[in-house]
Amino acid sequence: MPTDAQLLIGKVLQIKDKISAKRHCIPSDLADEWQSLDKQTQCFESQALYRSAVKGQQMSKRIAYSGSVKELSQLVSKLKTLNKKVTVNQLSH
Numbered sequence: 001m002p003t004d005a006q007l008l009i010g011k012v013l014q015i016k017d018k019i020s021a022k023r024h025c026i027p028s029d030l031a032d033e034w035q036s037l038d039k040q041t042q043c044f045e046s047q048a049l050y051r052s053a054v055k056g057q058q059m060s061k062r063i064a065y066s067g068s069v070k071e072l073s074q075l076v077s078k079l080k081t082l083n084k085k086v087t088v089n090q091l092s093h
Helices: 004-021 028-040 048-052 069-091
Strands: none
Touching (some): 004 069
16 A cells, blocks of 8 residues: 555656646746756656666666655645646646
């Protein structure tokens, strides 16, 4: 059974993927917010294994996040809010 932190990390990755898919629609006034959130959640990147993999060696994904579940929950909320703002902006064009 996944822990609360694992579930929140999954949500972070899902929302980041949604925003990344719409990154060309992020208005300039939200770009700084996106860059800040992207840096805060960079340790969860799913592609990190592919960049550091060595042929023939077993890999295990390590997450270098030292925050609490409450902080993860706040990150999810911030990402959801940004996603809504980007979606509204995208629909208005």
